[in-house]
Amino acid sequence: MDILELEKLLEKTLEGINCTLYDVAFLKENQTDILRVSIKACDRPTSLDVCQEASLLISPLLDVSAPSLKAYTLEVSSMGLERTLSKPRHFALSIGDLIECRLSDNTRIRGVLESAQGQEIVLNTEGTLTPLSLDKIKKAKTIFEFGKAKNPKKA
Known part of the structure; x- marks a missing residue:
């Protein structure tokens, strides 16, 4: 699964909890592969509870839809107050x-x-x-x- 397919899958999934996808990034920190998904809640602040709800929704979906991804740690976070804009x-x-x-x-x-x-x-x-x-x-x-x-x- 390429990054564009992954983004489309995540966008569609996040709509179900009234959130939108901000960004997806594959990172490596201290020998750990990380899949970082940044989101924005559409109708409320993007709280820790919202990020946890999104993580619980996304994790099993990725296990089924993207089994070819190598082992990674999933991180779901808000888009943040100060952030780079590139897309x-x-x-x-x-x-x-x-x-x-x-x-x-x-x-x-x-x-x-x-x-x-x-x-x-x-x-x-x-x-x-x-x-x-x-x-x-x-x-x-x-x-x-x-x-x-x-x-x-x-x-």
Whole structure:
């Protein structure tokens, strides 16, 4: 099973508990192979209980649907407050968040992510809407500012 097939399987499965897939990564830490699945709850905070529910749902599914995967440890976690954005899905799930982008020419731009459609995003930088193409973004990440109110649309 390749990564795209795995992502589709996980997306469909997570819908059943009203969650969405943020990312999937295969990692190696201290000689241990890890399958890290990052999720976002659609209708509530992504709590430890939500991650545990997702893990209990995903684990037997992977045993049956992807038996060819070598031995691994499954980790299910929230997508996190500060995270790297690299896929269109990452941007779509971060609408309303403060993000910083480093562009191809090394300039940096920071603003609230207003929209994300396919390969295009729009940042609100102090009231100015700035459209950006994902192919012009070298690196992007969300920024969490302690003590600042979260976007009321996302609360």
